[in-house]
Amino acid sequence: MSLVTEEIKASASEMYYGDEICQEKSKFLLTEMGLPNGLLPLKDIEECGYVKETGFVWLKQKKKSEHRFEKIGKPVQYATEVTAYVEPNRIKKLTGVKTKELLLWITLSEIYVDDPPTGKITFKTPAGLFRSFPVSAFEIEEDVKEGKGVEGDKEVKGKEEVEGDKKVKGAVGVKGKEAVEVKEV
Known part of the structure; x- marks a missing residue:
């Protein structure tokens, strides 16, 4: 069942369709909120939206995907729909994201960067368990676009x-x- 209702879509400040523009907008929003731009490496995004008044964000991809963050050696699964509430340096009420810890897939519910910055990003589960990693492990080093x-x-x-x-x-x-x-x- 989708958490993104027609009512939410109607109240969206921004809404986009297509992988290229959604990739660009999601990275921009993460950066604008003080979070690493490689935090949500989804594939084949069909739709994304943002309700500025509440901070609600959603991303829909064609099928669930898995990504391995090589710098920390952790695989992460992204459901077909990822939703969250964003605010500066923090993602709350996150849905659709799991990480593998030992042999179990653990649901993530919150992500935040320390303020003032310490170079660490923390991931929390609904049970309150957490783990911190270097922010640099989630940054995308973008190539020069021109030249x-x-x-x-x-x-x-x-x-x-x-x-x-x-x-x-x-x-x-x-x-x-x-x-x-x-x-x-």
């Missing part, structure tokens, strides 16, 4: 911005492990 980016240690070429017949001056990219500036051609 050149980097994938591992390999150079990759992205889109080039063009003004008239010239490439845009000053775009920054990465070559190997060094930052490089793209000169006007």
Whole structure:
């Protein structure tokens, strides 16, 4: 049964359809709330919405997915519908997210980042059990979108911005492990 009713959808401040825009908006909202942008790595998101007055957020994906956070070695399952109430540095009343601890899948109900920042993020269960990890384990290091980016240690070429017949001056990219500036051609 869906927690997102037609009434909630009608009161939504923002509502989007399609994976690309929902990925972008969910990462933006997490960042805006002071949370790591890689916290909800859902796949094939069909719908997302946000009710600004209450902080209610929902994300619907085609099928449940599993993601392994490599830096902490933890697998996490995401149901087809993930809902929560967000506020600065905190996600409350979270539904649709479970993590594996030993051999059991444990439901998560709250996530928060320490304020003032200590570099730790804490995950709580409905029973009050909790575990903290480094915030950096949930950050997505985004490649440079214009110019050149980097994938591992390999150079990759992205889109080039063009003004008239010239490439845009000053775009920054990465070559190997060094930052490089793209000169006007």
